[in-house]
Amino acid sequence: MRRAVMVPLLWLTSACAAGDAADLILVNGNVYTLDETQPRAEAIAISGEWITAVGSNGDIRRLAGPTTRTIDLAGAHVFPGFNDGHVHVQSTGALLSGVNLLDVHEAGLFAERVKGATTRLPEGSWITRGDWGAYEQWGAGSTGGGNTGRQEAGRFTPHRDLIDSVTPNHPVFVRSFDGEMYLANSKALEAAGVDENTRPPSGGVIEKDASGRLTGILRGAATRLVQRAIPPIPFDQRLAAVRAVMREAREGGITTIQDITSAEQLEAYRELQRRGELTVRFMIRPSLDNVTHTAGLGITQGFGDNWLKFIGYKAWVDGIMGSSGAMFFEDYDHDPGNRGYVRQIMLPEAREGAGMSMREDQRYTDFGVGNLERLLNEAVPTGLAPHVHAIGDKGVRIVLDVFERVLNQHDLVDADHRWRVIHAQVMHPDDFPRFGELNLVAEVNPYHISDDMRWMEERIGADRSKGAYAFRDLKEAGVVLVFGSDSPGTNAARYFLSPIYGLYAAVTRQTLTGEPAEGWFPEQRLTIEEAIEAYTKNSAWASFEEDIKGTLTVGKLADIAVFDTDLMDVGAREPARLLDAKVNYTIVGGRVVYERSP
Numbered sequence: 001m002r003r004a005v006m007v008p009l010l011w012l013t014s015a016c017a018a019g020d021a022a023d024l025i026l027v028n029g030n031v032y033t034l035d036e037t038q039p040r041a042e043a044i045a046i047s048g049e050w051i052t053a054v055g056s057n058g059d060i061r062r063l064a065g066p067t068t069r070t071i072d073l074a075g076a077h078v079f080p081g082f083n084d085g086h087v088h089v090q091s092t093g094a095l096l097s098g099v100n101l102l103d104v105h106e107a108g109l110f111a112e113r114v115k116g117a118t119t120r121l122p123e124g125s126w127i128t129r130g131d132w133g134a135y136e137q138w139g140a141g142s143t144g145g146g147n148t149g150r151q152e153a154g155r156f157t158p159h160r161d162l163i164d165s166v167t168p169n170h171p172v173f174v175r176s177f178d179g180e181m182y183l184a185n186s187k188a189l190e191a192a193g194v195d196e197n198t199r200p201p202s203g204g205v206i207e208k209d210a211s212g213r214l215t216g217i218l219r220g221a222a223t224r225l226v227q228r229a230i231p232p233i234p235f236d237q238r239l240a241a242v243r244a245v246m247r248e249a250r251e252g253g254i255t256t257i258q259d260i261t262s263a264e265q266l267e268a269y270r271e272l273q274r275r276g277e278l279t280v281r282f283m284i285r286p287s288l289d290n291v292t293h294t295a296g297l298g299i300t301q302g303f304g305d306n307w308l309k310f311i312g313y314k315a316w317v318d319g320i321m322g323s324s325g326a327m328f329f330e331d332y333d334h335d336p337g338n339r340g341y342v343r344q345i346m347l348p349e350a351r352e353g354a355g356m357s358m359r360e361d362q363r364y365t366d367f368g369v370g371n372l373e374r375l376l377n378e379a380v381p382t383g384l385a386p387h388v389h390a391i392g393d394k395g396v397r398i399v400l401d402v403f404e405r406v407l408n409q410h411d412l413v414d415a416d417h418r419w420r421v422i423h424a425q426v427m428h429p430d431d432f433p434r435f436g437e438l439n440l441v442a443e444v445n446p447y448h449i450s451d452d453m454r455w456m457e458e459r460i461g462a463d464r465s466k467g468a469y470a471f472r473d474l475k476e477a478g479v480v481l482v483f484g485s486d487s488p489g490t491n492a493a494r495y496f497l498s499p500i501y502g503l504y505a506a507v508t509r510q511t512l513t514g515e516p517a518e519g520w521f522p523e524q525r526l527t528i529e530e531a532i533e534a535y536t537k538n539s540a541w542a543s544f545e546e547d548i549k550g551t552l553t554v555g556k557l558a559d560i561a562v563f564d565t566d567l568m569d570v571g572a573r574e575p576a577r578l579l580d581a582k583v584n585y586t587i588v589g590g591r592v593v594y595e596r597s598p
């Protein structure tokens with residue numbers, strides 16, 4: 001890892017304050033600092049937001065004064081607060097405060113869950129998403145063996161009669177996990193002005209039952225009839241959704257979230273900050289197509305404060321594996337003719353369809369300057385690093401080609417640029433060395449291993465799967481790995497914010513039920529130390545925050561996660577036990593924001 005020389009300016013402040021009593025002292029801990037100059041300790045002293053001392057119980061207890069709060073950790077295990085490199089806060093919040101139907105594919109539970117959402121959302125608010133039926137075909141924890149494709153016949157298809165009686169005051173417009181069908185209740189149909197006489201638009205279906213009544217099921221273009229009747233999310237509901245995300249974060253020992261952020265979302269964070277309600281730090285990443293505005297306003301790397309800070313631009317090259325939209329050089333095995341697609345932000349490409357027609361022996365930059373490259377050139381002077389989503393082997397190749405040209409044009413390859421490729425999910429074997437030579441960061445989501453192996457080989461075959469989530473090969477190529485949860489997950493599974501799932505996946509490469517026994521492509525497993533570093537130290541470094549976060553070091557922010565389980569020890573010896581680990585305390589900026597009730 002290339003690191004800037006760390007000048008602990010804040011250390012001076014803390015040293016001056018050392019004569020004063022600490023505000024908070026943690027003693028009797030098994031402390032993993034992740035700081036190689038002092039890797040282990042028993043106790044930590046905190047003044048205000050900062051760590052002022054790390055050492056033995058005796059050393060630290062001496063810093064207590066009459067007003068100091070002392071927490072006896074009783075041997076619990078202390079780590080730097082986890083820094084989740086990849087969260088969709090808005091959709092996680094919508095899921096947590098709305099309805100989650102991922103594991104639902106029968107009538108009773110469907111009605112019960114939808115009814116549950118009415119108790120969380122004020123009357124009149126819309127209940128949307130849901131994503132029912134994700135596990136109808138593949139059970140959670142399945143490795144995917146024996147599945148050949150979705151069985152359309154006999155698929156669970158709800159009727160509005162199921163939910164009308166439990167949703168008299170809430171319009172409902174939920175969908176199946178794959179977006180193949182949507183269910184509207186009567187209130188939603190009424191709001192949209194859809195009735196038995198409405199003619200479906202071309203490419204759309206408005207389903208009727210045998211008696212000619214609307215079932216509430218809409219498909220294709222017909223879904224837009226209801227979609228356009230849904231009003232924007234009220235601000236209070238947005239705040240409630242962020243609160244729900246913060247709660248899951250503090251229960252999981254997460255102290256920083258790297259978000260993909262809309263303007264409305266930033267406004268919600270600002271309001272919660274003003275009210276003193278923030279319990280997690282949000283790192284802001286606007287979409288790269290806003291670059292002209294942000295650059296024009298002088299928003300550069302690190303703009304903001306330690307709670308809300310701009311750390312990068314988000315952009316996208318291709319789709320995702322879950323919907324077979326990630327771009328590959330060859331067809332998907334289960335879907336001949338399909339090689340994925342390029343995302344809107346790439347358009348117009350240099351030449352119509354360059355991304356689609358490009359072959360394995362070509363470079364994307366052979367086709368001239370496309371939109372991504374134009375936007376990156378605008379972003380360079382702001383110093384705000386681009387973080388670009390690329391998933392299939394061709395998607396990753398495209399971003400490497402474009403990064404290479406832009407970095408070279410600005411003479412940045414060997415500068416401290418910290419540009420990121422997000423996901424880097426399936427790599428072409430030729431691309432590992434380039435990834436390292438360009439000094440790129442890979443922002444990856446290890447839990448995809450446990451989840452996606454259900455169907456990876458069926459979709460892209462064993463050969464291409466060798467380059468999937470190839471964390472060991474990336475590391476060996478000199479790439480810095482940053483871990484994130486990718487919460488709320490795919491539309492086929494919930495990915496929780498708690499870091500234990502990602503740590504487990506990276507060290508075992510197994511499903512949650514321990515399949516396959518030897519791990520999926522086990523040569524790519526990481527050690528638990530490497531996995532924890534990717535989730536703390538590396539994610540801070542990749543955001544240019546290594547001087548204030550990532551290790552438990554004097555002069556850094558007191559962002560701390562205390563677990564009941566020794567993650568290092570069980571991660572090495574008995575990784576299945578990682579999944580039982582519980583957080584005892586989460587501390588953000590010296591404030592205890594979560595304390596598990598005994």
Ligand SMILES: [Zn+2]
Binds near residue numbers: 086
């Ligand atoms: Zn994502």
